Amino acid sequence: MNLNLASLVANISLTRLFYLWVLYRIGCALYNVSAFHPLSRFPGPKLAALSLAYEFWFDMILVGRYTHEIKKMHQIYGPVVRIGPNELHCSDPAFIDEIYASGNRRRDKQTHYLNTLVGPINVGLFASREHELHRTRRRALNKFFSRGQIVNLEPEIHNLTQLLCNKILQDSSKKPLDVTTAYSCFTSDLIFSYCFGESLGFLDQDGWEPNFRVAAEAIMSTSYLFRFFPALRVLPDAAPYLAKYISDSVALLMHEMYTVMPKRILRAREELSAGIVRKRPVVWSDIILDEKLHESQKTTVRLSGEGFSITVAGTETTAWVLTVITFYVLSQPEIQARLTEELKGVNPSDLKWTSLEKIPYLTAVVLEGLRLAYGIGARTPRIAPDEDLIYRGEMNDHTYEYVIPKGTAIGMSAVILNHNEDLFPNSEAFIPERWLNQERRREMERSLFSFNRGSRQCVGINLAYCELYLATAALCLRVFPHMQLYQTSEEDVRYDHDKILAQPRKGSQVRVVMK
Numbered sequence: 001m002n003l004n005l006a007s008l009v010a011n012i013s014l015t016r017l018f019y020l021w022v023l024y025r026i027g028c029a030l031y032n033v034s035a036f037h038p039l040s041r042f043p044g045p046k047l048a049a050l051s052l053a054y055e056f057w058f059d060m061i062l063v064g065r066y067t068h069e070i071k072k073m074h075q076i077y078g079p080v081v082r083i084g085p086n087e088l089h090c091s092d093p094a095f096i097d098e099i100y101a102s103g104n105r106r107r108d109k110q111t112h113y114l115n116t117l118v119g120p121i122n123v124g125l126f127a128s129r130e131h132e133l134h135r136t137r138r139r140a141l142n143k144f145f146s147r148g149q150i151v152n153l154e155p156e157i158h159n160l161t162q163l164l165c166n167k168i169l170q171d172s173s174k175k176p177l178d179v180t181t182a183y184s185c186f187t188s189d190l191i192f193s194y195c196f197g198e199s200l201g202f203l204d205q206d207g208w209e210p211n212f213r214v215a216a217e218a219i220m221s222t223s224y225l226f227r228f229f230p231a232l233r234v235l236p237d238a239a240p241y242l243a244k245y246i247s248d249s250v251a252l253l254m255h256e257m258y259t260v261m262p263k264r265i266l267r268a269r270e271e272l273s274a275g276i277v278r279k280r281p282v283v284w285s286d287i288i289l290d291e292k293l294h295e296s297q298k299t300t301v302r303l304s305g306e307g308f309s310i311t312v313a314g315t316e317t318t319a320w321v322l323t324v325i326t327f328y329v330l331s332q333p334e335i336q337a338r339l340t341e342e343l344k345g346v347n348p349s350d351l352k353w354t355s356l357e358k359i360p361y362l363t364a365v366v367l368e369g370l371r372l373a374y375g376i377g378a379r380t381p382r383i384a385p386d387e388d389l390i391y392r393g394e395m396n397d398h399t400y401e402y403v404i405p406k407g408t409a410i411g412m413s414a415v416i417l418n419h420n421e422d423l424f425p426n427s428e429a430f431i432p433e434r435w436l437n438q439e440r441r442r443e444m445e446r447s448l449f450s451f452n453r454g455s456r457q458c459v460g461i462n463l464a465y466c467e468l469y470l471a472t473a474a475l476c477l478r479v480f481p482h483m484q485l486y487q488t489s490e491e492d493v494r495y496d497h498d499k500i501l502a503q504p505r506k507g508s509q510v511r512v513v514m515k
């Protein structure tokens with residue numbers, strides 16, 4: 001009798017709690033669309049302002065399709081739209097430097113955006129929410145990725161580029177090759193070698209497996225789940241206990257994050273204690289020695305998280321740009337012919353980044369590849385905690401003026417900016433020629449958003465450019481003349497949805513065979 005009463009009381013309180021929660025959610029939703037909300041002046045669909053359910057539908061249920069919807073909102077409501085209860089989006093490239101400011105102007109990241117990241121990645125540079133924490137971590141990394149440092153690294157990038165070409169040319173399997181996997185092996189070997197002093201040997205193995213792509217894709221595939229259900233973000237920490245129940249690719253990713261990466265950091269520490277000195281800088285050993293970096297930022301957990309973030313950020317991004325370039329060069333013989341002509345006289349076994357940059361058509365191909373590969377396609381919101389941002393702009397003969405209250409998340413998306421038709425007419429098409437006019441090029445480069453901008457712009461931008469120039473030139477001179485596309489169409493590279501990185505339709509591959 002007593003027991004029944006106790007369970008009745010427990011049930012009632014649970015039910016009440018649930019009703020209270022529902023009431024609270026309704027109250028929040030009503031406030032969100034009321035005139036009292038600080039973003040009430042901003043245009044946009046009422047459903048988007050009401051709750052996160054609108055975004056959930058497009059990103060979680062339809063998988064990564066909110067950017068398509070945001071693009072439509074701009075066509076209806078203008079250059080600044082309210083895309084969520086507490087979030088705005090801007091499509092005007094003239095406002096990039098305000099949202100993505102640099103220097104001392106503080107820019108934080110938004111919690112909802114960062115919820116995507118789990119496990120050790122959470123303590124990496126990319127995941128640093130507060131401006132100051134980000135500055136501390138970034139300062140420690142900047143010097144390794146400066147232009148001068150990457151020029152020093154160039155001989156190694158050159159060697160790996162040659163290895164990549166040799167491996168593709170010597171592939172005797174006669175099977176169609178998924179080029180993204182090949183390029184991912186190249187970018188992974190490079191970043192691991194630079195960061196940890198040892199490549200993964202993907203370009204030395206027979207065939208193209210294993211590779212790092214599987215792990216990177218596993219991270220991307222869970223991004224929306226954790227963003228919308230942040231309570232589940234504890235799951236990866238329990239992964240070792242759940243190993244039996246998770247898929248092989250996720251298990252591999254967990255193994256890499258929780259076992260292999262910390263071991264790399266421990267080995268770097270052991271080498272330092274044993275007085276082993278490498279010929280060139282090895283990022284992680286030097287960071288451990290960095291006296292200006294606080295000890296709290298040098299724990300094994302923190303450094304392995306950072307190591308994992310950099311390796312994920314620095315592999316699939318560049319590999320995808322090379323894939324896009326490969327597709328368009330091979331599918332448009334006139335582009336291949338012009339690129340080959342302009343590279344005449346360049347010795348493929350002695351490529352120099354600084355000389356290659358001066359070849360206008362090669363630069364045009366690289367920039368156009370970056371434009372249509374996007375990097376992170378979806379919005380990357382920033383919060384200005386100390387200042388209101390003043391927007392003034394025009395669209396379709398209307399003038400718009402807004403004060404964006406401090407503390408508001410506002411973002412831009414590469415998939416939208418890189419298709420600004422005023423700057424990039426016929427923007428869906430791959431047209432390197434658009435970059436050949438020097439004056440127009442400067443204006444277009446200011447709006448090209450593939451590396452993001454401001455204080456949190458991609459730290460690996462110099463490394464990425466060096467890889468892109470060297471690999472594109474080497475592939476064009478040595479490999480493309482013997483390569484042709486195999487059952488691949490433009491749909492296999494064209495943007496379809498977001499999973500952190502911009503993605504083509506599901507199941508797409510750019511496959512090639514040797515002639």
Ligand code: HEM
Pocket residue numbers: 125126127138145191309310313314315317318321374375376380449450451452455456457458459460461463464
């Ligand atoms: C073409 C290749 C690449 C593209 C398109 C690209 C794109 C981007 C973008 C858009 C961001 C900003 C993300 C955000 O704001 O949330 C970013 C940040 C970052 N990227 Fe790259 N990236 C590329 C290559 C690399 C490489 C080679 C590295 C290796 C070092 C790298 C490491 C990083 C890191 C560590 C961040 C975080 C920076 C910070 O928060 O300060 N990326 N990248």
